[in-house]
Amino acid sequence: MGIPHVSQAKPRAAAVVAQPVSKKARKKAKRYEKKGKRAYKKERWDEAIVSFELAHGLHPAPRYLFNIGRCYEQKGDLFKAMEYVQTYADTVQDTREREDADEVREILRAKLARTNGEVRLSSTPPGAVVTLVGGGRKVQGTTPLARWLEAGTWDLEVALQDHETARDELVVQVGESLDKSYALRSKAEASAPQEAPPDTPSQATEAQPVAGAVEAASPGLDKAADQAAGRPASAPQDAAAGVLPHVLLWSGVALVGAGGWFGLQAAASEDEAQGFVDTPGKGTLAEARSIQDAAERHALTANILLGAGAVGAGAGIWLLMSHPDTAAFVPTPGGGLLAWRGRWP
Numbered sequence: 001m002g003i004p005h006v007s008q009a010k011p012r013a014a015a016v017v018a019q020p021v022s023k024k025a026r027k028k029a030k031r032y033e034k035k036g037k038r039a040y041k042k043e044r045w046d047e048a049i050v051s052f053e054l055a056h057g058l059h060p061a062p063r064y065l066f067n068i069g070r071c072y073e074q075k076g077d078l079f080k081a082m083e084y085v086q087t088y089a090d091t092v093q094d095t096r097e098r099e100d101a102d103e104v105r106e107i108l109r110a111k112l113a114r115t116n117g118e119v120r121l122s123s124t125p126p127g128a129v130v131t132l133v134g135g136g137r138k139v140q141g142t143t144p145l146a147r148w149l150e151a152g153t154w155d156l157e158v159a160l161q162d163h164e165t166a167r168d169e170l171v172v173q174v175g176e177s178l179d180k181s182y183a184l185r186s187k188a189e190a191s192a193p194q195e196a197p198p199d200t201p202s203q204a205t206e207a208q209p210v211a212g213a214v215e216a217a218s219p220g221l222d223k224a225a226d227q228a229a230g231r232p233a234s235a236p237q238d239a240a241a242g243v244l245p246h247v248l249l250w251s252g253v254a255l256v257g258a259g260g261w262f263g264l265q266a267a268a269s270e271d272e273a274q275g276f277v278d279t280p281g282k283g284t285l286a287e288a289r290s291i292q293d294a295a296e297r298h299a300l301t302a303n304i305l306l307g308a309g310a311v312g313a314g315a316g317i318w319l320l321m322s323h324p325d326t327a328a329f330v331p332t333p334g335g336g337l338l339a340w341r342g343r344w345p
Contacts, residue, residue, distance in 0.1 A: 249316025
């Protein structure tokens with residue numbers, strides 16, 4: 001079986017994408033893919049990588065990962081090439097495409113084994129963030145993780161939220177595989193206090209009914225004091241109820257405005273990223289990736305702010321209109337009229 005060229009990656013792998021992709025995004029990704037293939041044929045590897053990564057950001061089809069891996073292989077960066085080809089092999093469903101990926105992976109494995117070693121890491125529970133530092137290089141991923149590393153000593157850290165971090169030192173040898181598994185202990189289990197014996201109740205438990213009795217008697221005493229002083233008993237609650245709708249409304253308006261600003265920033269970053277591909281030599285690969293990442297972050301932030309702002313403003317308007325001192329239905333000879341009786345701060 002021959003090694004597939006980058007331009008021969010099968011589009012059927014796109015069927016495994018979980019989230020729906022709009023027609024506009026697919027069309028734009030296709031344009032980036034065509035530019036990447038042209039750059040690959042001309043051996044402009046960095047330009048091809050940028051184009052395929054931009055395409056994958058718009059339409060996360062597995063074939064773009066395979067193409068990026070082949071570009072890194074041609075550049076001589078076998079570590080990055082193995083990462084992308086491995087991810088592609090784990091994602092693609094088509095049997096023939098998986099066989100092609102396995103063949104490329106074996107070729108890369110043979111090249112890497114000449115000067116490097118393989119490390120396979122797992123954790124319980126899985127999904128922990130792995131950080132490996134050694135030989136002037138930093139490698140990160142999540143468990144289960146398989147990576148090829150330069151021979152030598154590596155500092156390892158395995159971290160998972162709400163769990164104690166595991167640390168270790170790995171010695172990687174040329175052409176050998178190293179398997180490690182880590183059981184991460186929950187912080188809640190580590191800091192759980194010992195329970196008191198059931199036959200020795202604490203003083204706090206015995207005093208609880210007394211505190212409850214005093215607490216239950218307090219509302220009546222406070223109400224009597226308010227009446228004796230001529231103060232309305234629920235004045236603080238009414239004041240708070242009157243302020244809350246305005247806070248929600250104007251906070252929602254502010255969030256919508258901020259969301260609009262981030263949306264404009266996302267559009268500007270998207271146009272700038274397009275320019276890196278349309279204009280050869282305009283910038284570096286790192287700059288193009290950074291701009292594309294900024295566009296995605298701005299778009300996500302804009303969606304969150306717009307959604308939260310709409311909810312907040314809607315809740316504020318609903319509370320204003322439903323408050324008895326704000327709006328009322330007044331009967332008229334012709335039917336009725338909704339009268340505004342409140343005031344804006």
